[in-house]
Amino acid sequence: MARLLLVSNRLPVTVKAEKDSVSVVRSAGGLATGLSRPHERSGGLWIGWPGDVSRLTDAQRSQVEQQLSDLRCVPLYLSASEVSRFYEGYSNRVLWPLCHYMLDRVPRQDRDWDAYRKANERFADLAAKHYQPGDTIWVHDYQLMLVPGMLRQRLPHARIGYFHHIPFPSSEIFSTLPRRGELLRGLLGADLIGFHAVSYVRHFSGTLLRHLGLDTDIDRVLFQGREVRVGAFPMGIDATAFETLAGEPGVLDEVKTLHERAHGERLLVGIDRLDYTKGIPRRLLAVQRVLERDPSLRGRLRFIQVAVPSRTQVQAYAEYRETVDEIVGRINGLYGTVHSTPVHYLYRSLNEKQLVSLYRGADVMLVTPVRDGMNLVAKEFCAARPDEDGVLVLSEFAGAAAEMRDALLVNPYDVEGMADAIEQALEMPKAERQDRMRCLRAGVRTRDVHWWVASFLDRLQGLPSVAEKPPLPDGMTALDKLKGPGRKVLFLDYDGTLVGFAPTPEQAAPDAELMTLLQELSARPDLSVHVVSGRPRETLEAWFGELPVGLHAEHGLWSRMRRGQPWHALPGVSFEWKSQVKPVLDAFAARVTGSFVEEKTASLAWHYRRVDAEFGALQARELRLLLFEKFSQEPMHILPGDRVVEVRPRGVNKGRVVSEVLKQEAPDVRVLALGDDVTDEDLFAAVPPGGITVHAGNKHTRAAYRVEGPPEVRRFLKALLGK
Ligand SMILES: Nc1ncnc2c1ncn2[C@@H]1O[C@H](COP(=O)(O)OP(=O)(O)O[C@H]2O[C@H](CO)[C@@H](O)[C@H](O)[C@H]2O)[C@@H](O)[C@H]1O
Numbered sequence: 248m249a250r251l252l253l254v255s256n257r258l259p260v261t262v263k264a265e266k267d268s269v270s271v272v273r274s275a276g277g278l279a280t281g282l283s284r285p286h287e288r289s290g291g292l293w294i295g296w297p298g299d300v301s302r303l304t305d306a307q308r309s310q311v312e313q314q315l316s317d318l319r320c321v322p323l324y325l326s327a328s329e330v331s332r333f334y335e336g337y338s339n340r341v342l343w344p345l346c347h348y349m350l351d352r353v354p355r356q357d358r359d360w361d362a363y364r365k366a367n368e369r370f371a372d373l374a375a376k377h378y379q380p381g382d383t384i385w386v387h388d389y390q391l392m393l394v395p396g397m398l399r400q401r402l403p404h405a406r407i408g409y410f411h412h413i414p415f416p417s418s419e420i421f422s423t424l425p426r427r428g429e430l431l432r433g434l435l436g437a438d439l440i441g442f443h444a445v446s447y448v449r450h451f452s453g454t455l456l457r458h459l460g461l462d463t464d465i466d467r468v469l470f471q472g473r474e475v476r477v478g479a480f481p482m483g484i485d486a487t488a489f490e491t492l493a494g495e496p497g498v499l500d501e502v503k504t505l506h507e508r509a510h511g512e513r514l515l516v517g518i519d520r521l522d523y524t525k526g527i528p529r530r531l532l533a534v535q536r537v538l539e540r541d542p543s544l545r546g547r548l549r550f551i552q553v554a555v556p557s558r559t560q561v562q563a564y565a566e567y568r569e570t571v572d573e574i575v576g577r578i579n580g581l582y583g584t585v586h587s588t589p590v591h592y593l594y595r596s597l598n599e600k601q602l603v604s605l606y607r608g609a610d611v612m613l614v615t616p617v618r619d620g621m622n623l624v625a626k627e628f629c630a631a632r633p634d635e636d637g638v639l640v641l642s643e644f645a646g647a648a649a650e651m652r653d654a655l656l657v658n659p660y661d662v663e664g665m666a667d668a669i670e671q672a673l674e675m676p677k678a679e680r681q682d683r684m685r686c687l688r689a690g691v692r693t694r695d696v697h698w699w700v701a702s703f704l705d706r707l708q709g710l711p712s713v714a715e716k717p718p719l720p721d722g723m724t725a726l727d728k729l730k731g732p733g734r735k736v737l738f739l740d741y742d743g744t745l746v747g748f749a750p751t752p753e754q755a756a757p758d759a760e761l762m763t764l765l766q767e768l769s770a771r772p773d774l775s776v777h778v779v780s781g782r783p784r785e786t787l788e789a790w791f792g793e794l795p796v797g798l799h800a801e802h803g804l805w806s807r808m809r810r811g812q813p814w815h816a817l818p819g820v821s822f823e824w825k826s827q828v829k830p831v832l833d834a835f836a837a838r839v840t841g842s843f844v845e846e847k848t849a850s851l852a853w854h855y856r857r858v859d860a861e862f863g864a865l866q867a868r869e870l871r872l873l874l875f876e877k878f879s880q881e882p883m884h885i886l887p888g889d890r891v892v893e894v895r896p897r898g899v900n901k902g903r904v905v906s907e908v909l910k911q912e913a914p915d916v917r918v919l920a921l922g923d924d925v926t927d928e929d930l931f932a933a934v935p936p937g938g939i940t941v942h943a944g945n946k947h948t949r950a951a952y953r954v955e956g957p958p959e960v961r962r963f964l965k966a967l968l969g970k
C-alpha cells in the first residue's frame with residue numbers, strides 16, 4: 248500500500264504543558280477526529296502544527312518530539328507571529344468567515360496574505376522533504392490552499408489530493424477575495440480536489456470558469472496541461488467506535504445519572520466548537536421561544552449546551568462568547584426557578600465518554616449552524632443511538648443536511664421555525680422517532696469515515712499519475728527542431744493564439760508589436776507565414792493585406808495564398824442552411840444580454856464573451872443542443888469555441904489550408920502549426936509527420952507541445968527569429 252502523507256494545519260494531537268509535565272492530547276475539531284483512526288492504520292506520516300511549544304524546556308521539547316514520532320507525526324512549529332498572522336489572521340479572520348458567507352466579518356485589508364503564503368511554503372517544504380516516490384500526499388483544508396500548487400512545483404510527478412472541509416461559497420462571494428486567483432491556482436496543483444457536498448463542487452467550478460476561464464467537464468478540469476479532478480466526498484465518522492462506546496456500562500451509568508439529576512426534565516443538547524458559524528445564539532433564542540410560548544414546559548425542559556473554546560485570540564470569537572454568555576444568562580434569569588435552570592451551559596471540551604453520554608441521553612439534539620461544511624456532531628449523535636431513539640434537529644445550511652433528510656431540517660435564521668421544530672421533536676411519537684433514527688443511522692454507518700477515506704483515496708490513487716500521463720512538453724523545447732537551414736512553413740491561428748481575447752472582435756486588432764513580428768517573420772527567406780483564422784476575409788485583408796503572408800479566412804473557406812493574389816473560395820460548399828439558422832442565433836442574442844451574432848459569407852457565430860461566464864456557458868450548451876436537434880440533417884457543423892458557438896458549412900476546416908499550401912512546397916519542408924481552440928485541431932491533424940504542433944492554452948489537444956497563451960506564443964516566435 249502506498250504511504251500516505253497527511254498534511255494539515257493541526258496535527259491530530261496537541262501539546263499540553265502542565266506545571267511540571269508535558270504530554271500530547273487529542274485535538275478538538277472534525278478533521279482531527281475523523282482522520283485519527285485511518286492515520287493510525289496507515290504506515291505514513293502526518294505533518295502539522297502541534298500547538299504552542301514556546302514555553303517548553305529543551306528536555307520537554309525532546310520528550311514531545313519522541314511522543315510525536317511514536318505517533319508518526321511530524322511537527323511544524325509555528326512562530327508566535329505565524330500563529331497570529333497565518334492561523335488567526337488570514338486563515339481564520341479572512342478565509343473562514345468568507346467561506347461561511349460572512350463577508351462583513353472579513354477585514355478590509357489583507358495584510359496577512361504574505362504570512363499565509365510563507366506558512367504554506369513551509370508546509371510544502373516539509374512535505375516535500377519527507378516525500379518518497381510512490382507516496383500519496385493528502386493536503387487538508389483552507390489553511391493550506393496554496394500547498395497543492397507549491398508541492399506540484401517541487402514534486403511535478405507526485406500524486407496530490409486536497410480536501411476542503413468547510414463550504415466553498417458561491418463564486419459571487421469568493422470573487423470578493425483580492426487573492427482569489429492565487430488561491431484557485433494553488434488548489435489546482437492537486438490531482439483531486441474534494442468537497443463535502445455537490446453544491447460546493449458546483450460553486451468551485453463556477454469560480455474557476457469566472458476567474459480563470461477554466462470550464463469544468465462534469466468532474467475534471469484542465470489546468471496547465473494536467474487533468475485535475477473535482478468531486479463530492481461527504482465525510483463520515485467512525486460510527487462503530489461511537490456505537491460501541493454508547494453501549495459501554497460506564498456510558499450507560501452516566502446517562503442514568505444524567506436523567507436522574509434532570510428529575511424528569513426533557514433533555515435538549517447542543518455540542519459545538521464555540522464558533523460564530525454554529526448558530527448558538529439563535530438556537531438559544533429558539534429554546535427561549537419554546538419556553539415563552541408554552542409555560543407548561545418551564546421546569547420540564549433542560550437545554551445542555553457544551554461549547555469547546557476555539558480560536559480564543561480572535562476578537563470575533565471573544566465577542567461571540569460574550570453574546571452567548573449574555574443570552575444564556577438572560578434565559579436563565581427569565582425562566583429559571585429555585586429548582587430548575589433551563590440552560591446548562593458548559594464552556595469546555597469533553598472527553599469521548601462524556602460526549603457520547605450526552606448524545607445517548609438527549610431527547611433532542613440541536614445542530615443548527617448558520618453555515619457548516621459538513622458537521623460531524625449530527626452524525627456522531629446518530630451513531631451513539633443504538634437504542635434508535637432521539638430526534639435530530641438539523642440546519643439546512645450544514646453540509647450534512649444533503650445526506651440526513653430524516654432529521655427535522657430547519658432554517659437556522661428562522662427562530663420561530665426552529666421553535667416549531669423543537670416542539671415537534673418533543674411531541675414526536677416513539678414510532679416516528681425510531682423510523683427516522685433507523686434511516687439516519689443506516690446512512691451514518693454506510694458512509695462512515697473509513698468509506699470516506701477509501702472513496703477519496705481510491706479515486707486519487709486510481710487516477711493516471713502525472714508520470715504515466717505527463718503534461719505536454721513546453722513549446723519552447725520544440726524550437727531546436729526548427730533551427731538550422733531549410734524552408735519552414737508556419738500556420739498561425741489568430742484569436743487566442745497571436746492575440747488575447749477582447750470584449751468585441753474589433754477590439755482584438757493586431758498591435759504594433761505583433762505587426763512587427765509578422766513582418767520580420769515573413770521577411771525571412773526561409774520562412775513562409777500563413778495566418779489561418781475564423782475571421783472574415785475583409786478583416787484579414789484590412790489588417791494584414793500589406794504583409795507578404797498567406798491569409799486564410801473563415802476557417803479556410805477563403806484563401807489568399809500570396810500578397811497581391813486574389814482571394815478564392817473552396818469549391819462546392821453549401822450555405823443554404825444559413826437563412827434558417829440565423830433566426831435561432833438572433834433569438835439567443837436577444838435573450839442573452841451582451842451576446843451578439845456575427846455573420847460571415849459561409850458561417851454564423853454567436854459570441855458570448857461579454858456575458859457572465861457561468862450563464863454564458865450554460866446558454867451556449869442550450870444553443871448547441873437546440874441546433875443539433877433542429878438542423879442535424881443540414882450540411883453544417885456546430886462548433887463550440889472560446890466563448891463562441893460557430894455554425895460552419897461541412898467540408899470546410901483549417902486542415903484543408905495545410906494540404907493546399909503544402910501542395911506548393913517541397914516535400915521536405917518543415918511545418919509548424921500554432922493554435923488554441925477546437926478549430927485548430929484540424930490544423931494540427933493535417934500537419935504531416937515530422938511537423939511541430941503547439942497548443943496555446945489548457946485544453947485537450949492533439950498537439951505535441953503546449954505554451955500558456957498569446958504572450959508565450961510571441962516569445963516563441965521571437966525566439967524563432969533568434970531574438
Ligand atoms: N465540547 C466538546 N468537547 C469535545 N469535543 C467536541 C466538543 N464540541 C465539539 N467536539 C468535537 O469536535 C468535532 C466538531 O466537528 P464538526 O464537524 O462539528 O465541526 P468543525 O467546525 O470543528 O469541523 C470542520 O471540519 C469538519 C470535518 O470536515 C466539518 O464537518 C465541519 O463542517 C468543519 O467546520 C466533533 O467531532 C465533536 O465531537
Ligand SMILES: O=P(O)(O)OC[C@H](O)CO
Pocket residue numbers: 257275276277278279388412557558
Ligand atoms: O481549531 P482549529 O482552528 O484548528 O479548527 C478546527 C476545525 O476543525 C477547522 O476545520
